[in-house]
Amino acid sequence: xxxxxxxxxxxxxxxxxxxxxxxxxxxxxxxxxxxxxxxxxxxxxxxxxxxxxxxxxxxxxxxxxxxxxxxxxxxxxxxxxxxxxxxxxxxxxxxxxxxxxxxxxxxxxxxxxxxxxxxxxxxxxxxxxxxxxxxxxxxxxxxxxxxxxxxxxxxxxxxxxxxxxxxxxxxxxxxxxxxxxxxxxxxxxxxxxxxxxxxxxxxxxxxxxxxxxxxxxxxxxxxxxxxxxxxxxxxxxxxxxxxxxxxxxxxxxxxxxxxxxxxxxxxxxxxxxxxxxxxxxxxxxxxxxxxxxxxxxxxxxxxxxxxxxxxxxxxxxxxxxxxxxxxxxxxxxxxxxxxxxxxxxxxxxxxxxxxxxxxxxxxxxxxxxxxxxxxxxxxxxxxxxxxxxxxxxxxxxxxxxxxxxxxxxxxxxxxxxxxxxxxxxxxxxxxxxxxxxxxxxxxxxxxxxxx
Amino acid sequence: xxxxxxxxxxxxxxxxxxxxxxxxxxxxxxxxxxxxxxxxxxxxxxxxxxxxxxxxxxxxxxxxxxxxxxxxxxxxxxxxxxxxxxxxxxxxxxxxxxxxxxxxxxxxxxxxxxxxxxxxxxxxxxxxxxxxxxxxxxxxxxxxxxxxxxxxxxxxxxxxxxxxxxxxxxxxxxxxxxxxxxxxxxxxxxxxxxxxxxxxxxxxxxxxxxxxxxxxxxxxxxxxxxxxxxxxxxxxxxxxxxxxxxxxxxxxxxxxxxxxxxxxxxxxxxxxxxxxxxxxxxxxxxxxxxxxxxxxxxxxxxxxxxxxxxxxxxxxxxxxxxxxxxxxxxxxxxxxxxxxxxxxxxxxxxxxxxxxxxxxxxxxxxxxxxxxxxxxxxxxxxxxxxxxxxxxxxxxxxxxxxxxxxxxxxxxxxxxxxxxxxxxxxxxxxxxxxxxxxxxxxxxxxxxxxx
Numbered sequence: 024x025x026x027x028x029x030x031x032x033x034x035x036x037x038x039x040x041x042x043x044x045x046x047x048x049x050x051x052x053x054x055x056x057x058x059x060x061x062x063x064x065x066x067x068x069x070x071x072x073x074x075x076x077x078x079x080x081x082x083x084x085x086x087x088x089x090x091x092x093x094x095x096x097x098x099x100x101x102x103x104x105x106x107x108x109x110x111x112x113x114x115x116x117x118x119x120x121x122x123x124x125x126x127x128x129x130x131x132x133x134x135x136x137x138x139x140x141x142x143x144x145x146x147x148x149x150x151x152x153x154x155x156x157x158x159x160x161x162x163x164x165x166x167x168x169x170x171x172x173x174x175x176x177x178x179x180x181x182x183x184x185x186x187x188x189x190x191x192x193x194x195x196x197x198x199x200x201x202x203x204x205x206x207x208x209x210x211x212x213x214x215x216x217x218x219x220x221x222x223x224x225x226x227x228x229x230x231x232x233x234x235x236x237x238x239x240x241x242x243x244x245x246x247x248x249x250x251x252x253x254x255x256x257x258x259x260x261x262x263x264x265x266x267x268x269x270x271x272x273x274x275x276x277x278x279x280x281x282x283x284x285x286x287x288x289x290x291x292x293x294x295x296x297x298x299x300x301x302x303x304x305x306x307x308x309x310x311x312x313x314x315x316x317x318x319x320x321x322x323x324x325x326x327x328x329x330x331x332x333x334x335x336x337x338x339x340x341x342x343x344x345x346x347x348x349x350x351x352x353x354x355x356x357x358x359x360x361x362x363x364x365x366x367x368x369x370x371x372x373x374x375x376x377x378x379x380x381x382x383x384x385x386x387x388x389x390x391x392x393x394x395x396x397x398x399x400x401x402x403x404x405x406x407x408x409x410x411x412x413x414x415x416x417x418x419x420x421x422x423x424x425x426x427x428x429x430x431x432x433x434x435x436x437x438x439x440x441x442x443x444x445x446x447x448x449x450x451x452x453x454x455x456x457x458x459x460x461x462x463x464x465x466x467x468x469x470x471x472x473x474x
Numbered sequence: 475x476x477x478x479x480x481x482x483x484x485x486x487x488x489x490x491x492x493x494x495x496x497x498x499x500x501x502x503x504x505x506x507x508x509x510x511x512x513x514x515x516x517x518x519x520x521x522x523x524x525x526x527x528x529x530x531x532x533x534x535x536x537x538x539x540x541x542x543x544x545x546x547x548x549x550x551x552x553x554x555x556x557x558x559x560x561x562x563x564x565x566x567x568x569x570x571x572x573x574x575x576x577x578x579x580x581x582x583x584x585x586x587x588x589x590x591x592x593x594x595x596x597x598x599x600x601x602x603x604x605x606x607x608x609x610x611x612x613x614x615x616x617x618x619x620x621x622x623x624x625x626x627x628x629x630x631x632x633x634x635x636x637x638x639x640x641x642x643x644x645x646x647x648x649x650x651x652x653x654x655x656x657x658x659x660x661x662x663x664x665x666x667x668x669x670x671x672x673x674x675x676x677x678x679x680x681x682x683x684x685x686x687x688x689x690x691x692x693x694x695x696x697x698x699x700x701x702x703x704x705x706x707x708x709x710x711x712x713x714x715x716x717x718x719x720x721x722x723x724x725x726x727x728x729x730x731x732x733x734x735x736x737x738x739x740x741x742x743x744x745x746x747x748x749x750x751x752x753x754x755x756x757x758x759x760x761x762x763x764x765x766x767x768x769x770x771x772x773x774x775x776x777x778x779x780x781x782x783x784x785x786x787x788x789x790x791x792x793x794x795x796x797x798x799x800x801x802x803x804x805x806x807x808x809x810x811x812x813x814x815x816x817x818x819x820x821x822x823x824x825x826x827x828x829x830x831x832x833x834x835x836x837x838x839x840x841x842x843x844x845x846x847x848x849x850x851x852x853x854x855x856x857x858x859x860x861x862x863x864x865x866x867x868x869x870x871x872x873x874x875x876x877x878x879x880x881x882x883x884x885x886x887x888x889x890x891x892x893x894x895x896x897x898x899x900x901x902x903x904x905x906x907x908x909x910x911x912x913x914x915x916x917x918x919x920x921x922x923x924x925x
Binding site: 033034035037038041042060062063066069070071072183186187189190191192194195196197214215217218219220221249250251252253255272273275276277279280283284287288290291292293299300301302303304306307310311313314315317318320321322324325328329332335336339342343344345346347349350351354355357358360361362365366369370371372373375376379380383386387389390391394395398399454458462 | 484485486488489492493511513514517520521522523634637638640641642643645646647648665666668669670671672700701702703704706723724726727728730731734735738739741742743744750751752753754755757758761762764765766768769771772773775776779780783786787790791793794795796797798800801802805806808809811812813816817820821822823824826827830831834837838840841842845846849850905909913
C-alpha cells in the first residue's frame, strides 16, 4: 500500500515535470527541481525521454549537478556528459568526494579525463588516479579517499583534539584507521571506543586488528562481506598492505541493487540496457542475438514434430494439444529451476545435497504429474470425445512433468559445474528441453498407440 | 572469479560436514562448526536436508544457537524451533538483541511465546511486546530497542561522561536519540558532532531535527528511505511521536535481499518456498495452483489452433513451424517486459513517458521483425522447398514480433494500473497473449493464402 503511494508520488512529479517541459513553464520546473534531493532528480532524469532529459538538465543548479550525475545509471550518465565541455565537467566534480570523481572519470573519454585530472588538487588527483588503476567493479574502483587515519602511538586525548581541530568527520565514519609511519594499514579505532575509553590511554591499547579488503577484490564479494559481518565501513589496501581508501555501506547497498538488476536482465538475454529510452536501433542490436540463439534452440522442437508429421496428419487434435504439453512442462521446469538457481547463487547446493534435491524434485514432479494427468486426461477425453486420446494425453502429461522437474534441477546444476551462469542460460536451455521432450513423449505415444 | 571461489569454499565446507555427519565423525564436525560465525552456520543449516540439519544443530554451542537461528530463513527457523521445548527456546533468547527476540517470537506458537515473554526482563519484555504489536514487515516489527536516548538540556560533557559510564555503545550507533521528559522523539545528536564540538555546549545547541520513521511504515519503504538518504540508523516512533526503537542499515540490507528473492520466486508462481528441502507434498501444494492457472491460459492457444484444424490437416508443416512462432514471440515479449517491469518497480514509468516507450518498443519490434522475418522466411522456403510457405512464415514472424514487443510493454503497464504486481502476473499473461496471437496470425495467413 504505502510502497505504491511512494512510487506514485515519484511518477506524479515526473508527469508534472514533463508537462511543464512541453509547456515551457520555466518557473514551475525550477520550483519542482529545487524541492528535490539529487538522488530524486537522478531518478527523474532516468525516467525522461532523451530530449526532455537534456532540457531538464539545464534547470539543475550547478552546485548539485555533480551529485545528480553520480546517482544516474551509466548509460544516462554518459549521454549527459557527452553534452558537456571539459570546463563544465571539471566544475561538476569540484564538490564531489573522490569516489564520485572516479565514477565520472570512468564515464568520459581519455582526453576529457586527462583534462580533469590535470586540474584537480594534488591530493584528490592522486586518490582518483589510484582508484582509476583498478577495474570499476572492484574494491579499488569503488573506494573513496575520505577517511581519517591516525598513528597508534598517540593518546586518545590527542586523537580527540585532532578531530575537534578538523571540525568535521566524513559520513559513515564508525572507525578511524590506524597506519604506521609509511602508511601501512594496522587496524581500526572504533569511534565508540574512542568515546567510552579513558582519554589517557594510547591508541595502541584500544585499537582492534580488523582485516582490510584488498583493492582487487570483486565488488560482489565486497557486498557479501559487508552482509555477513554487518559492516558500516572497511579499509581498502593494496597487495603490500598500504592503506588506499575506504568503502562504506551505502556503496554496498548500490552494489546489491545493481547485481540483482544485472541478473534479472541477464535471464532475458539483456546485457546492460540501462537507458529506458535508448534509440530503437541500439536496443535492437542488443536484443537480436538472444532471439537468434532462441531460434536455434526452437528448431529442435520443430524437428521432433517433423518426425511425427504423418501422425499429425491423421490426428490433427495432437497439434491442438501440443501447446498445452509444452507450456505445462515449461512452467513446472521453471519452478524447479528458479529454486535451484537461487540455491546455487547463495552457495547452498553441493554434490551431496543436490542428490537429495533431485529425489525431492522428482517427487514433486510425480505428484504434480498425477494431479494434472488426471485432470487434463479427463478434459481431453471429453473435449475430443476420445478416451484413448485422453489417456495418452494424461500419460504424456505425467511423464512430461516428472522430466520437466528433473530437467529444471539438472540443467542449472550442470551449467554451474561448467562454470556458466545458470541465471543467464538456464531458461533458454530448459524450455528447449521441456518442449522437445514433451512433444516427443506425446507424439511418440500417440504414434505407437493410436496410429 | 573470486565470487565463484567464495561460494565454492562454502559448498566444500558443507560437503565435508555432510560426510562427517554420515560417518558420525563427531570431533571433526565440532571442529568445523566452531570455526564458523553464526551467519555461516545458518547458511549451512539451510543447505542441509532436514535429518542432517537436526543432527548438526546439536553440535552448535548454546551461546550462539540464538544468533544462528536469527540468521536462518523463516521456514528453517520454524522447523528447528519445533524441535525445542519452552526452556530451550528461552535460553536461546538470553543473549539476543530485542529485535532478534521479536524475530524468534514471531516464529513460535502463541503458548511458547507467552512462556518466553513471561520469563524475560521487564524492560526487554516491554520492548519485545511493543514490537510484536506491529506486523513483521513494518518498521515496528523490525526495530530493536538497543539505542541510547538522552535529553537536550544537558551538556555534551555530561553525555560523554554518561557514555563512558555505560562503557559500551550498541553496534551501528552513529546517532544518539534525543527525547523529552515523556519520551517523545525530538531529534538526533550525531556521534561525530559529539566528538568535534565544544564539550561545554548543550545538546540542544548541536542537535539535528532528523525525521523519525513511523512504526507502521512498510519495510520496503524503509529500505528505499535508507537508500535514498544513505542512512546508517533511524529512530522509529508511534503515531504520537513516542520513541519506540531503532532500525539499522544491516537490517535494511536483509530487507533488500529478501524483497529481491520474493520477486524472483513470485515470477515463477512460488510463494515462499524458503526451505530447499521441504517435503514433496508440501512443495507440490504450493506449486500446483500456478500450474492450474497456466493450464487455463494455455487452453486459449489450443482453441486458436483448433479453429484452423482443417488448414493444419492440409499443410502439416504449419504444425511443425508453430513452436518457432510461439517461442520467438515469447522471447521478444519477455525482453520488453523485463525492462518495463524494472522501470515500473523503480517508479520510472508514468502515463506520459510510457507513450514514448511504446513507440520505442514498436520500433525495436519492427527492426527485430524485419531481421528475423527475412532469415526465418528464407530458411522455411528452403526447408520445405515452398516459397509461399516461407513468405507467409516471414510475414507472420514480422507481425508477431511487433505485437509481442507491444504486448511486453502494455501488459505490465496495464497490470500496474490495476494495482496487480507485474512481476507476479506479467509472465503468465504475456506468453498466453504471444502464443495465441502468434498462432492466429500464422495460421490465419496460411488459411487465407495457401488453402
